[in-house]
Amino acid sequence: MLAKPLDREMDMWHNITVTATEVRNHSQISRTTVTIKVLDINDNAPQFAKEKEVFLCENGNPGQVIETVSAIDKDDPINGHIFIYRLASNNPNFTIKNNIDNSINILTKHNTFQRQKQEMYLLPIIINDNGNPPMSSTNTLTIRVCSCSKDGAIQSCNVEAFVLPIRLSMGALIAILLCVILFLVIVVLYVTLRSHKNETLIVKDEDDVRENIIRYDDEGGGEEDTEAFDIATLQNPDGIISYLPRKDIKPDLQFIPRQGQDSDSNGVEIDAFISTRLREADNDPTAPPYDSIQVYGYEGRGSIVGSLSSLETASADSEQNYDYLREWGPHFRILEELYLMSDNEKDT
The missing domain is CATH 2.60.40.60 (Cadherins)
Structure with a gap:
């Protein structure tokens, strides 16, 4: 009996051994070999x-x-x-x-x-x-x-x-492609350089130097040094139309003192001069946007105290008499103590 279907194309011959043994006497045994050939049938297509x-x-x-x-x-x-x-x-x-x-x-x-x-x-x-x-x-x-x-x-x-013309090899196609890529790179570089060159020279609001703090490492050469920094960028463009005289020089004799008011030896009324300069500074369109110190070229005359500048002292030890400081009251007590020290205290 078959245990499974046979396929001649897989295995055409099968060899088995058959053994016969007596039931009551197992020593009586015989064996024989059986050869089985699988016959062919037409079960495969060409x-x-x-x-x-x-x-x-x-x-x-x-x-x-x-x-x-x-x-x-x-x-x-x-x-x-x-x-x-x-x-x-x-x-x-x-x-x-x-x-x-x-x-x-x-x-x-x-x-x-x-x-x-x-x-x-x-x-x-x-x-x-x-x-x-x-x-x-x-x-x-x-x-x-x-x-x-x-x-x-x-x-x-x-x-x-399908993609190449007649007699055009793959090497020729690669060479043409490289030339096209190189041409595109050159065009992009040219356009980029032209765009940077044609940028507008008008200063934008965010790039205006008057809105920023500029720091310089060099100290400069003073007021007369015009090479270190261009001061024109800090000027108001509305005020450069006409020339205006300086306000830090000694005034001309155009202020006539009114009767009953004090004036210096040159005949200039100090209060009127300062008020006029203050009014001109407030209404001046060319004035810078920052606070400035107005410098005047003279000190004034007519004071009973005289000059307090140490630059006019003839010697290192002043010989002036400051006894009048005692008459100025308690508000000038510290100044009195500084100028009325005894000689022993000065030496100390």
């Missing part, structure tokens, strides 16, 4: 002997044999194999011719094959055997159109025929 691509020259002639195809069958009939080939449908491009050795030839019907139009063709072929019952299968043959020389030698079957 198929192509090799799976391969067929190449066709696009400048070939009609009726040209492009390939010879054969088939195999795993079954082993007594009378041998006989295969019958036929096309699955009427094909306008190819036909077949049966040979006497169970093979066929693939022939072309015309000579107008072009890779630009169609690069590959699929040709289905039906193969039948002569078994009982007969078995058949459909096998597809791949035919690729290639560029060939005049003597029929295959030159190229790549896809580059």
Whole structure:
């Protein structure tokens, strides 16, 4: 009895050993070898002997044999194999011719094959055997159109025929692509440089130096040094139309003192002069936006105290008499103590 189905194509022969033993006397035993042959039935369909691509020259002639195809069958009939080939449908491009050795030839019907139009063709072929019952299968043959020389030698079957002009290689295409990339890089650099060069020179509000604090590491050469920093950037543009005289010089004799008011020896009324200068500074459009010190070129005259400047002291030790400081009251007590020290205290 079979323990499982047998397949002749997998294993055609099976060898087993059969043992016979008496029930009451186990020493009485005999063995024999049984050889079993699995008989063949037609249970496999024929198929192509090799799976391969067929190449066709696009400048070939009609009726040209492009390939010879054969088939195999795993079954082993007594009378041998006989295969019958036929096309699955009427094909306008190819036909077949049966040979006497169970093979066929693939022939072309015309000579107008072009890779630009169609690069590959699929040709289905039906193969039948002569078994009982007969078995058949459909096998597809791949035919690729290639560029060939005049003597029929295959030159190229790549896809580059779709994208490249005639006689243009892949190396030439790479060289053209590199030239295009280089040209684009040069154009981008040129446009970038022109955009930086044509930037407007008008100072924007956020770039206005009058809105920022500018720090310089150099000290400069004083008021007469005009090379260190351009002071024109701090001026009000509305005030540069006309020239205005300086306000830190000694005033002219244009202020006539009113009767009953004090004036200095030059006849200038100090209160009126300061008020006039203050009013002019408040209404001056050219005045800077920061606080400034108004410097006047003279000190004034007519004071009973005289000059308190130490620069006018003739010697290191002043010999002036400051006894009148005692009459000024308690508000000048500290000043009195500083100027009325005794000689012993000065030495100390």
